[in-house]
Amino acid sequence: MHELSIAHSLVQLAIETAEQNHLKKIEALRVKLGVFSGVVKEALEFSFDIATEGTSIEGAHLIIEEIPLKIFCSQCSQEYVLEKPIPIKCPRCNSGTDQILEGKEIELYELVGEG
Template identity: 35%
Template structure:
């Protein structure tokens, strides 16, 4: 299950972001995951829940934007949704495309932080 190693990497990224912002509390980590990334989102959510225990992300949420697959159609000369991940064809003219423009990414796009209360 490579989702556990992905979850741990996400935690490392968010924890480092927290450290560089005066150990602010991590509220959420925002991801963009393409349908062709090879990541099983439910498995990642479960792995994240387990891996975040006893870390600065213990109460953080994982916010995932599930991205459809888009291809650049050689016939239409524009970006279109692919019919499916099994058929990388233009959804309008059905021409096969080898150029994926979206749908294979796994990106941490934001780490939402909450500053710790100032001690006096």
């Protein structure tokens, strides 16, 4: 399961970051999840609970912020946020683009905890 290995990586990163910042208790992880990351939000939440079991951050919550797909259209020289990630086309001129600016990321951006 794809999400489980991602959950393990997030847990590992959170534990290392907590140690570096001398946090005793981690309450939550805030994660940015792009709609085009290929990760299913519910599956990641489920996997996260499994991945934290028996670790020092067991019981921590996973807070997921979904990031919409943002593209750059070279025809219009404009950035657009797409409401639907598929197809990846400029909403104004309808030309295809492979310049994805946001929406593919899986990023741990904040740890909520006590020092």
